[in-house]
Amino acid sequence: MTPEARDAADPLRHVRERFALLDYLTYLDGNSLGALPKATADAVAKTVSEDWGNGLIRSWNHAGWIDAPARIGAKIAPLIGAQPHEVIAADSTSVNLFKLLTAALQARPGKIVTEPGNFPTDLYIAQGAANLLGRPLVTTDDVLGDIDDDTAVVLLTHVHYKTAAVHDMAAITAAAHRHNALVLWDLSHSAGAIPVDLNGAKADLAVGCGYKYLNGGPGAPAFLFVAERHHDSLHSPLTGWMGHAEPFAFRDDYAPAEGIRRFLCGTPPILGLAALEAGIDIFADLDLGAVFAKSRALTSLFIELIDATDLGFEVVTPRDPARRGSHVSLTHPHAWPICQTAIARGVIGDFRAPDILRFGFTPLYTRFTDVARAVETLADIIQTREYEHPRFQRRAAVT
Numbered sequence: 001m002t003p004e005a006r007d008a009a010d011p012l013r014h015v016r017e018r019f020a021l022l023d024y025l026t027y028l029d030g031n032s033l034g035a036l037p038k039a040t041a042d043a044v045a046k047t048v049s050e051d052w053g054n055g056l057i058r059s060w061n062h063a064g065w066i067d068a069p070a071r072i073g074a075k076i077a078p079l080i081g082a083q084p085h086e087v088i089a090a091d092s093t094s095v096n097l098f099k100l101l102t103a104a105l106q107a108r109p110g111k112i113v114t115e116p117g118n119f120p121t122d123l124y125i126a127q128g129a130a131n132l133l134g135r136p137l138v139t140t141d142d143v144l145g146d147i148d149d150d151t152a153v154v155l156l157t158h159v160h161y162k163t164a165a166v167h168d169m170a171a172i173t174a175a176a177h178r179h180n181a182l183v184l185w186d187l188s189h190s191a192g193a194i195p196v197d198l199n200g201a202k203a204d205l206a207v208g209c210g211y212k213y214l215n216g217g218p219g220a221p222a223f224l225f226v227a228e229r230h231h232d233s234l235h236s237p238l239t240g241w242m243g244h245a246e247p248f249a250f251r252d253d254y255a256p257a258e259g260i261r262r263f264l265c266g267t268p269p270i271l272g273l274a275a276l277e278a279g280i281d282i283f284a285d286l287d288l289g290a291v292f293a294k295s296r297a298l299t300s301l302f303i304e305l306i307d308a309t310d311l312g313f314e315v316v317t318p319r320d321p322a323r324r325g326s327h328v329s330l331t332h333p334h335a336w337p338i339c340q341t342a343i344a345r346g347v348i349g350d351f352r353a354p355d356i357l358r359f360g361f362t363p364l365y366t367r368f369t370d371v372a373r374a375v376e377t378l379a380d381i382i383q384t385r386e387y388e389h390p391r392f393q394r395r396a397a398v399t
């Protein structure tokens with residue numbers, strides 16, 4: 001089937017119309033910043049003009065502001081195999097990592113186990129928490145081999161941000177549980193793109209990002225998951241008043257809220273949450289099986305078309321669709337200038353040091369014709385050597 005025919009047969013083809021995407025743009029970076037849903041501008045404008053402008057302080061009760069973190073968490077839950085009351089939208093992924101990692105360390109003696117090449121913030125937060133609590137941090141390529149009775153918590157990113165390789169959540173979680181350790185999963189590159197079954201895997205803890213496949217907007221609030229069985233025994237180290245049992249009793253002494261709310265810290269960012277909710281609401285009436293199947297079909301087509309060229313790219317993403325996320329990474333010695341040239345031609349992917357070109361295939365709005373166009377553009381850039389032009393060599397602050 002041609003890419004055009006596959007777009008025509010795609011059961012999700014109309015979902016793209018819910019996004020404000022320019023038709024000529026081939027946007028393959030939704031794994032870094034999701035596209036803008038058309039509903040977001042109105043949702044944020046209503047929150048600003050009506051709820052804030054007219055409702056003012058009354059909107060905490062009347063416009064559902066105070067319930068927004070739990071309400072939005074409950075909407076994220078079905079995407080990650082969680083119960084509605086096990087997820088809450090709050091803070092950034094980095095802050096949520098700190099809260100849950102520290103909570104886990106306080107509940108279990110021993111070390112943190114993670115892997116080298118994990119996303120930087122995950123490693124940096126692990127280093128900070130290990131220093132703060134005086135715990136060993138083991139960074140190892142043999143995670144399963146290094147989990148032992150002295151392990152407090154295993155910290156891993158489910159889909160690797162560079163290679164898109166997927167960890168076996170159920171197997172690693174089971175291995176940790178055999179040693180009475182907890183596992184904290186970072187779902188930043190998983191949620192909304194590939195199947196995640198936290199409770200099926202008996203997962204303990206998870207965090208994830210709101211601005212990638214959930215389309216919540218730049219710097220959107222993140223989310224966190226704590227399995228119900230840990231709700232009473234784990235405690236947030238950031239004992240802010242929004243996680244108090246009775247925030248509006250204004251008592252002098254902290255007492256944690258029941259359930260997931262104890263992992264809130266301060267006043268929720270309502271404008272950011274309004275945008276995040278508009279992004280997540282797109283999933284409400286979609287067949288998630290179709291979403292995840294399309295992710296695999298898009299990444300498979302991209303790998304197939306790249307394999308059919310001879311341009312010096314090496315696919316570093318696993319070829320088994322069940323073992324990869326929704327992006328594909330290629331290495332090339334001239335990755336940076338090739339990426340810049342592709343962006344100048346309207347094919348937007350990104351570069352990850354030192355030599356990776358990364359292309360994200362968000363199933364909600366990426367077309368099969370986008371995949372074909374990206375490969376044709378890359379081929380032309382390399383064959384014409386356009387990437388050698390000096391203007392494509394300069395490095396920008398954000399890659």
Ligand SMILES: *Cc1c(COP(=O)(O)O)cnc(C)c1O
Nearest residue numbers: 092093094119157161186188209
């Ligand atoms: C994107 C991403 C983050 C982002 O963290 P922020 O606090 O939002 O900057 C964290 N971890 C992983 C694995 C990511 O991919």
